[in-house]
Amino acid sequence: MHGPPVHVGDLRPGGSEERPDIALCRLSTAVVRAAEAQSEVSGVGVGQHLVLKMLAAVGPCSQQALSEELRIDRSVMVGLADDLEKAGHVTRTRNPIDRRAYEVVITETGSGCWRTRSRTRPPDQPAGQAPAPTLTRKGAPR
Template identity: 40%
Template sequence: MLDELLGRMLSEGDDPAVRHVGLGMLLAVAHHRSREAMNDALRPVGIDVRGLSMLFALELYGPSSQRRLIDVTGIDKSTMVRVVDELEEGGLVRRERAPTDRRAYSITMTADGERALARARRVGVEVGDRLFGGYRPDERRQLVDLLRRLAERD
């Protein structure tokens, strides 16, 4: 049913409002399906996409404040607290008082977190191949370029 509705909305020639809403719905459906596929595959690792983005950020930037992680991952503050709690309960990160600001916390990836990240990378390759393997490299680059431009618009 949704595919039929999207098809009709995206082909409505004279109504740009319908086409724009249809395109937004299509992006939402694609996001939901890809996120669901990745979360399902990551479940045995003990993390989800949000946790994976946190581990990637910690790998790239090292120990970081929750504020910095919010800024670099785009995860909102209340969700960040939950994600850090989940990762800490799983032994994947450690939360400590920041040495320079006793009110703030510094989040550090543990050795178990590093192992989980290595497993998650393999999962990511498998899911990515399943989702995007049917596209030629130039099509993938074009998709990334278009989505990046959309994401960076004000």
């Protein structure tokens, strides 16, 4: 599943005739590979990191809101929340008004994990690179 590291030089189009959608697919593949490599180092998967990042930015919210804002399938979100809860990174409580809904809250352990992972950069990432934009409640960068 994991290939050799992809460097920016490997993403050059095959010529001026390469379609933009193909170039974006190549870039997407490089981003996924870099994220997977980072996940192996930190022990926190990409989806788990996104959930922790959103909870750290906006506070407690429902699994449904997390799923919608992060564009993660609801069934995948359940698995991510299960794994984060088992690791002690989040707690889930049932909504007293709607018993089908869960409120997800980041724990101190989860906050520490998120902060540590956010500070860690892949070895081939330039040291002065700007951090990713922070999420707002609507998912738009600030």
